[in-house]
Amino acid sequence: MENAKGTVFKYGDNVDTDVIIPARYLNSSDPAELAQHCMEDIDTEFVKKVKKGDIIVADKNFGCGSSREHAPIAIKASGVSCVIAETFARIFYRNSINIGLPIMECAEAAKEIKAGDEVEVDFDGGIIKDLTTGKEYKGQAFPPFMQKIIAAQGLVNYINEGQA
């Protein structure tokens, strides 16, 4: 899997799917349209500033609340290449794997990496490198089963490949 590399947007605990993509926009399921409103209830600057490859770093329980897959879809469509958090809410975690949005759990990285830092993530090695500070972190690797879904770029391809 290709490395992710980009500038960090930093958020705190319990970023819920209602702020990732407010329900008032859920009358659409178009990724590009959803991306236009990504994070707007907690960060009106996000959509204006985000560039392809950028990385979200957050604390505990990222993606809690509603099961809306529109949340990881909006993040992915906005160009974000990876979300790093101390922990993820379980439905968001599952949805991200299923749609092919790379995520990684790492408490130390979540705590220390700052907004605006340049960060590179090596998924194969599970290594998060803060290029601004030069510090490296070891992320939580996915179990082999989930790695297969990720390698297939999502659950649909995984099933189509007859591995389910």
Add this chain to the structure above:
Amino acid sequence: MGMTMTQKILAAAAGLDHVEAGQLIEAKLSLVLGNDITSPVAIKEMAKMKTEGVFDKDKIALVPDHFVPNKDIKSAEHCKCVREFAKEHDITNYFEVGQMGIEHALLPEKGLTVAGDVIIGADSHTCTYGALGAFSTGVGSTDMAAGMATGKAWFKVPSAIRFNLTGKPAKHISGKDVILHIIGMIGVDGALYKSMEFTGDGIANLSMDDRFTIANMAIEAGGKNGIFPVDDKTIEYMKEHSDRAYTVYEADADAVYDAEYTIDLSTLESTVSFPHLPENTHTISEIEAMDEIRIDQVVIGSCTNGRIQDLRQAAEILKGKKVAEGMRLIVIPATQAIYLQAMEEGLLKTFIEAGGVVSTPTCGPCLGGYMGILAEGERCVSTTNRNFVGRMGHVTSEIYLASPTLAAASAIAGKIARP
């Protein structure tokens, strides 16, 4: 090592004698659920799969309920997509306006969920059916698509936290107070990736509607599922609503739990979650010691608290009273059957005479869809399940989560008030 109730259900559905926490399994599904927001995405994903149709047309439930009756053209297109899919695949349990209700109140009422089932739904409050002794959990649209196509889903077997409930709740204290108390105690990620297993002789003092409310909000503590043992009340409920065979599972005596809590229901007070997280709980005694909290709107309804007991309890408090001047009271029975029952019992008359409005079943205001959106700085006491930033409208609006009795009392007082 013994298994928890959840682990036993998952082991059976995976065709295994034994499972343990952390194990990845593939389980057969009893039911796959979707709504008008999540199903269109699932339908699009399913079209990409090299599969022939759905695994079982009787084991899929499609319930347009979030923005239904259609709130705008885009929502109407989503509903049309679900309707056409249901027709194309001859889905037995598709519920059109007129039959529909809020999904998690509707499915048990229609007898589609029973003890021992393994249910996934593309809606986070799918955990509600744990009240019946089923394993049920929320997933996203792609999982729903895979479930509809294959009849199976992968799960990581969860560990569990045990909540031993004892005693009998006081008057005006209901399932909502129990679950808000628990979320306040363990936090919004207190049960992350875990089962919340409820046990103890206090459960006999909780109605099925109380149990649905408690299981419904397991997700608000991060839980994978919430589950109750099957007792006489459960069996009576299932016999009344379903002709499906059910299977009763019990946790092993030597099952291992990550943590155990004992809660004496008789000590609970009316509990309110303050903005903007369900864990920000305060008891009514604590609130009475604060400056008064004036409110603009009260919502009584949702998959959490739109059942008949909820409406009866609210009506008991509102009977012969008027809501405060300027108060907007919105009451939403969760299903058509509940609506009709409330009408026959005169509850709707009570709400309307008190100055409230009564709506057709919809999730509408709970997620800021429609039917009660809040303006800048407005405050709402709501019997719904989430009080996140912007959940019900403007980002500066505030939601206070509470029981139907406290919501009704607050509508009369114009401020957060003791029932």
